[in-house]
Amino acid sequence: MIRKTAVRSFLVAAFLAGGIAHADVTLLNVSYDPTRELYADFNKAFSAQWEARNKEKVTVKQSHGGSGKQARSVIDGLEADVVTLALAYDIDAISEKAKLLPADWQKRLPQNSTPYTSTIVFLVRKGNPKGIKDWDDLTKPGVAVITPNPKTSGGAQWNYLAAWEYAKRKNGGSEAKAKEFVTALYKNVPVLDSGARGSTVTFVERGIGDVFISWENEAFLSIKELGPDKFEIVVPPLSILAEPPVAVVDKVVDKRGTRKQAEAYLKYLYTEEGQEIAAKHYYRPTNAKVAQKYASQFPKVTLFTIGDAFGGWQKASKTHFQDGGTFDQIYQPGKK
Amino acid sequence: MQRRHSVLPGFNLALGFTVLYLSLIVLIPLSAAFIKTFTLTWDQFVTHVTNPRVLASLRLTFGASFIAALINAVFGLLVAWVLVRYKFPGRRFIDALVDLPFALPTAVAGIALTAIYAPNGWLGKPLMDLFGLKVAFTPLGVLVALTFIGMPFVVRTVQPVLEDLERELEEAAQSLGASRLQTFVRVVLPTVLPALLTGFALAFARAIGEYGSVIFIAGNMPMVSEIAPLMIITKLEQYDYAGATAIAVVMLVASFILLLGINGLQWWSRRHAERKN
Numbered sequence: 001m002i003r004k005t006a007v008r009s010f011l012v013a014a015f016l017a018g019g020i021a022h023a024d025v026t027l028l029n030v031s032y033d034p035t036r037e038l039y040a041d042f043n044k045a046f047s048a049q050w051e052a053r054n055k056e057k058v059t060v061k062q063s064h065g066g067s068g069k070q071a072r073s074v075i076d077g078l079e080a081d082v083v084t085l086a087l088a089y090d091i092d093a094i095s096e097k098a099k100l101l102p103a104d105w106q107k108r109l110p111q112n113s114t115p116y117t118s119t120i121v122f123l124v125r126k127g128n129p130k131g132i133k134d135w136d137d138l139t140k141p142g143v144a145v146i147t148p149n150p151k152t153s154g155g156a157q158w159n160y161l162a163a164w165e166y167a168k169r170k171n172g173g174s175e176a177k178a179k180e181f182v183t184a185l186y187k188n189v190p191v192l193d194s195g196a197r198g199s200t201v202t203f204v205e206r207g208i209g210d211v212f213i214s215w216e217n218e219a220f221l222s223i224k225e226l227g228p229d230k231f232e233i234v235v236p237p238l239s240i241l242a243e244p245p246v247a248v249v250d251k252v253v254d255k256r257g258t259r260k261q262a263e264a265y266l267k268y269l270y271t272e273e274g275q276e277i278a279a280k281h282y283y284r285p286t287n288a289k290v291a292q293k294y295a296s297q298f299p300k301v302t303l304f305t306i307g308d309a310f311g312g313w314q315k316a317s318k319t320h321f322q323d324g325g326t327f328d329q330i331y332q333p334g335k336k
Numbered sequence: 337m338q339r340r341h342s343v344l345p346g347f348n349l350a351l352g353f354t355v356l357y358l359s360l361i362v363l364i365p366l367s368a369a370f371i372k373t374f375t376l377t378w379d380q381f382v383t384h385v386t387n388p389r390v391l392a393s394l395r396l397t398f399g400a401s402f403i404a405a406l407i408n409a410v411f412g413l414l415v416a417w418v419l420v421r422y423k424f425p426g427r428r429f430i431d432a433l434v435d436l437p438f439a440l441p442t443a444v445a446g447i448a449l450t451a452i453y454a455p456n457g458w459l460g461k462p463l464m465d466l467f468g469l470k471v472a473f474t475p476l477g478v479l480v481a482l483t484f485i486g487m488p489f490v491v492r493t494v495q496p497v498l499e500d501l502e503r504e505l506e507e508a509a510q511s512l513g514a515s516r517l518q519t520f521v522r523v524v525l526p527t528v529l530p531a532l533l534t535g536f537a538l539a540f541a542r543a544i545g546e547y548g549s550v551i552f553i554a555g556n557m558p559m560v561s562e563i564a565p566l567m568i569i570t571k572l573e574q575y576d577y578a579g580a581t582a583i584a585v586v587m588l589v590a591s592f593i594l595l596l597g598i599n600g601l602q603w604w605s606r607r608h609a610e611r612k613n
Contacts, residue, residue, distance in 0.1 A: 068573040075575075093575050149556060151570045191473045191555040194566065198552065201447075206454040206472075322574060323387070331389065331558035 024057045025261050030080035032067040032154070032244070033197055034218050038281040039084070045277060046268050050261070058261050066195050067154035074100065074249065081253050081262040084246040086154040088112070088306075089313035091247050100251040112307075114243040115269035116283035119301055120162045122234040123203065123212040123219045130210045134236050135166040138211060139184040146209035148199045149192040150320075150327055156196065159213040160327065161316060162240035165309040169238070183330045204231070215242060216298070220282035241303040369588070372581040384582040389558050390567055394583075396475060397564040398590065401543035404482035409536045412490025413528070419491070420498040434491045437484055442548030449481055450553045473555030478563060481549045486539030493535035497528050529605045537598040544591050 029039060043060040050058050063070065063078070067086035074080045075098040085091055088106055095101050106113045124132050130143055138145050148156040160182065167181030168174065191208060193199040196218060203212040204226055211234075214222070219233050246266050253259040268274050275290040284298050285291045291298075310316035320326045344350055373381060384390065419431055437445065453460040453471040463469040471477050501524065509519045547565040554561045564587055571580035 066573075068575075072572065072575070097575060149570075152566075152573045190557075192557055194551055194556060194569065206450065207456040208454065208473075323576070323579070328389070328558075 024059060025258060027058060027060045027081040027258060027262055027265060028063065028079060029060055029082050029084060029265075030063045030070050030074055030078060031084040032070060032086045033064050033195070034155075034215065034221070035084060035244075035281075036062065036064045037221075038278065038283065041281070042269070042274060042277045045273055046265055049268070049273070050264065056261075058265075060265065066152070068152075074098070079252050079256065080249050081256065081258050082246060082248050082266055084244065086244050087157065087313060088243070088245050089317050090154060091245060092313065094249070100249050101247055102250065105247045106245060108248075109246065109266060110270060111286050112243060113245040113247055114286070115246060115266075115274065116244070116278035116285055118216045118242040118244070118283055119235075119239045119303055120158055120213060120242060121216045121219050121239065122236065123214050123222060123231055124210065124234050126230055126232060128232060128234065132211050132234055135163055135181075135185075135238075138163070138188065138213075139181060140188075143188055143211065144190050144209040145185060145188045145211055145213065146191065146193075146199050146203040147189060147213040148196050149194055152194040153196055155215060156199075157317075157321060158215070158240055158242050160320065161306065161310060163213075164320070164326075165240065165304055166236070166238055168309075179326055179329075182326070186330050216284070217282035235299045235301055238302045238304075240309070241305045243305065366588070369581045369584050372578055373585050375578045376582060380578075381582050384579045385586050389562065390564070390583060392559045393562045393564045393567045394586065394590075396478065396561065397544055397587070398594075400475060400478045400482050400563075401486075401540050401546075404479055404486050404543050405536050405540035407479075407483050408486045408490045408539045409532055412487055412535060412539075413494055413532060415487075416491045416494040416498055420495060434488050436488075437486075438488050442485060442546065443552070445484060446481060446549035446552035449484060449549065450477075453477060453480060453553065472553050473557075473561065475554075475561050477553040477555065478550055478561060481553050482543040482546060485546055485549055486543050489538035489542060490532065490535035493531045493538065494528055497531040501527055526605070526608075530602050533598055533602040533605065537595055537602075540598070541591055541595060544587060 029043070031039060039060075039062050043062070047058050047060065050056065063073075063080070065073075067090050071083070071085060071090035071093050074083060074094050083091055083094065091101075091105060092103075095103050095105055109115070122132055122138075124130070130140075131137065132143070137143065147159045150156040150160045163185055164178045164182050168178040171177035171181075191199075191202050193202055196215070199212065200214070200218065200222060203209050204222060212219075216233075216235075223231050223233065246269065248259070248262045248266060250259075253262045269278070270287065272287060272290055275285040275287040279285045279290055279294040279297070282297070285294060306313055306316060310319075318325070376384070415434065419427065419434075450457075450472050452458050453463075455461065455464050455470065455472070457472070460471055463471060469476075471480060505523050506519050509523045514522065545565065547563075547569075550563050551566060554563060554566070556562050556566060564583060568580045568583050571577075571583065
């Protein structure tokens with residue numbers, strides 16, 4: 001009897017030990033909508049090199065949705081090891097509301113924790129029938145502009161801020177002129193979709209609008225998937241540097257014991273391999289060597305950052321997108 | 337009181353389960369919404385709720401839902417009548433078709449409706465060319481989506497009552513010299529009215545909370561075609577949980593009062609009909 005028990009516990013122990021030795025690690029990467037294909041590729045590459053080097057199998061699961069919605073899920077308890085979102089403001093919210101990572105998270109990785117960047121460009125119909133070249137053309141009467149609602153879409157906030165800063169610079173730094181310009185632009189918007197993909201459908205499938213303000217990588221993707229015979233990209237001379245940042249969620253990795261893998265995962269984004277994958281998915285690489293290689297793919301644009309132009313996301317969000325902010329003022333009743 | 341035999345175990349257990357079930361599924365989540373709004377002061381609450389954009393969205397949501405429910409009441413009754421009273425090839429198929437808005441994910445319905453009613457769509461283009469009527473991306477589009485998702489509620493509540501309705505009553509009325517209209521108003525309508533009101537209330541309630549199907553077709557222009565549920569999502573996107581629940585609470589209270597009123601009406605009409613008999 002005793003021997004039986006001993007044998008059994010030995011077996012259980014052996015099984016457990018074996019189980020631990022071969023334990024597979026899983027990471028959850030909570031990201032936003034347009035990175036689905038990028039991370040599908042990147043995860044494969046990361047797992048392969050990690051297994052080769054550390055004899056450990058790492059599976060990365062992906063979760064995609066609107067950037068703000070994804071941040072709320074993490075705040076409400078979705079156990080993300082890493083977050084890779086559309087704007088720093090959303091990761092700030094995770095830090096601030098749920099205290100899952102320190103407030104200075106953006107200093108922990110190079111280039112403001114942004115491994116790849118993008119910018120805001122215009123997608124127009126083939127032949128550019130309305131002759132759209134620059135931001136000014138978007139406020140002309142008779143030009144219908146498609147862009148999502150910045151109140152519900154993080155991506156759309158980049159569009160709004162890019163237009164704002166353009167007008168401000170053109171008018172010698174006048175905030176009032178910038179507001180006038182942006183108001184005129186949004187008067188030309190016939191449909192405000194709640195997210196970027198919704199706007200893409202409105203412009204591409206429903207045939208509404210003359211120009212679609214879009215992230216560069218999304219514009220490339222639309223052309224690749226829908227055929228270059230229908231649309232073309234117009235790059236304005238001045239635009240905003242879109243920085244979708246990444247961060248390890250400290251409280252979650254410490255609880256799950258995945259810090260080592262999660263940190264390696266994000267660092268791998270900065271390696272040449274990671275940068276190649278980002279560039280292939282039309283994100284601008286930050287690594288000089290890879291950027292050089294893909295230089296012909298990305299036209300030269302003068303780019304400004306949120307920090308330079310608006311003093312960071314917290315400030316930009318408060319002035320422009322909170323209730324009663326400049327965006328709400330555009331749609332004040334009585335102002336037609 | 338004589339104890340009646342019941343197939344389900346005793347009243348105590350059944351009631352206990354009922355209360356527990358309703359609490360878990362309905363009461364606790366709803367009270368969470370109320371508790372969240374208590375983090376706002378009364379003034380903040382009023383400011384949130386009386387914001388012109390919020391008021392415009394509430395007007396659109398309740399107005400369009402009401403009109404959609406009215407349309408469904410009229411045409412749902414007609415559909416139910418045809419399905420019950422006539423035998424024709426394909427009746428089974430049409431009968432099954434009625435349930436489709438129930439089963440379809442609302443986002444799919446929204447995308448499909450938008451594709452059809454958009455200015456370059458099958459119906460949108462002729463409507464635009466012939467009548468200059470823009471459906472998608474206007475309040476009219478909202479109405480179309482809300483009518484679509486509310487339709488089965490009226491048909492499915494009225495149908496069984498119509499099936500029970502005895503043809504002899506109508507024949508008697510006609511043989512006594514009643515016109516078609518008189519027969520309908522005096523004989524058919526009183527019998528189906530309670531069910532019709534129930535269907536109306538259900539379609540109305542369903543439309544108020546609808547998000548998925550409307551969001552694609554609405555165009556979401558502030559002050560024009562923004563529905564109240566979108567305002568809630570907007571607040572959430574700004575991490576303003578309390579502001580979002582404030583609007584939710586207003587919608588909840590308003591729908592509750594409206595449903596209570598409709599229930600009262602239904603009770604009254606049933607009493608009225610009984611007294612007549």
